Amino acid sequence: MTRWLDDDEQRAWRAYLQMQNRLTAHLGRQLQQDSGLSLADYEVLVALTDADEGRLRPFALQEQLEWEQSRLSHHLSRMQRRGLVDREGCPGDRRGAFVVLTPAGREAIEAAAPGHVATVREFFLDQADREDLRTLERLADRVLRRLDADGRS
Amino acid sequence: MTRWLDDDEQRAWRAYLQMQNRLTAHLGRQLQQDSGLSLADYEVLVALTDADEGRLRPFALQEQLEWEQSRLSHHLSRMQRRGLVDREGCPGDRRGAFVVLTPAGREAIEAAAPGHVATVREFFLDQADREDLRTLERLADRVLRRLDADGRS
DNA sequence: GGGGACTTGATGATGTGTCATTTACGTCTG
């Protein structure tokens, strides 16, 4: 006997889904048009920028981004083709590799970040007060814990 | 002068992004594995099920789903190939067409829905109380209004 | 009723994500 969603649940869930879809689409379009980067590119570049010397092992990047290994590999190939990152061999573990931020990659992320942050602020953060943010963070953390619990079983 | 995110904002935004990515991935995987449908398939089938006689004009479907026209067209082609929907000519407007739910499509959505709803409940709704849902809905509505305001300018 | 503008919808090219598999190297154990 399925317990379907009641009206409150239905409205909240749909509103959430709609916000997710439209906000993500909007952020992606802004980034793409203003900087020629996708949201995925942006995430990769941010992670590399935060890393020491702009270099990371792919598997470290993978854990940080929570991407599938194969997705990362394909994406890095495309970014490499565009000159945003480069791959280097890893001394000491010859299976391994390093992903390195190129100068062009660093330029791209530095040019893109202000506009992206401004857009996140304008369309999301400015629509929420501190209390909303706390509630959202608490909810998200609980959902994530629930997902973790499931994955590890 | 970019105003970067402060700690509270950073944490909330990241938690939201992470929840979004992982929850969507989890829901998609559950649906795919248990029913052989993608989330996109599911949305299309739900819209058709709600429609009178399981038939809709593609452009009506498009507005309801808020998809790009081309995405819908491609997706319908794939679903048609799999026998989930069918296309029919539209009397009265010979440009137009109808998308029709096939018996197989109806079976698929009826088989998939209970599991999907249960998963949404287990991983999302059960992690929120009524107050959380109200807050989320209010926030989502405000973000959506902001997006609307931008689009129409 | 003829011609432009809009609407409905399909298509091809390209970039992206996932799954399954492969390659190559490391590690541990008998």
Added chain:
DNA sequence: CAGACGTAAATGACACATCATCAAGTCCCC
């Protein structure tokens, strides 16, 4: 040190999304 097992990463096939463009029909106004 040989073989089994595990780990790092790449690859190929396919499903999906987006963009630009096209084809065909409808609407409207002169």
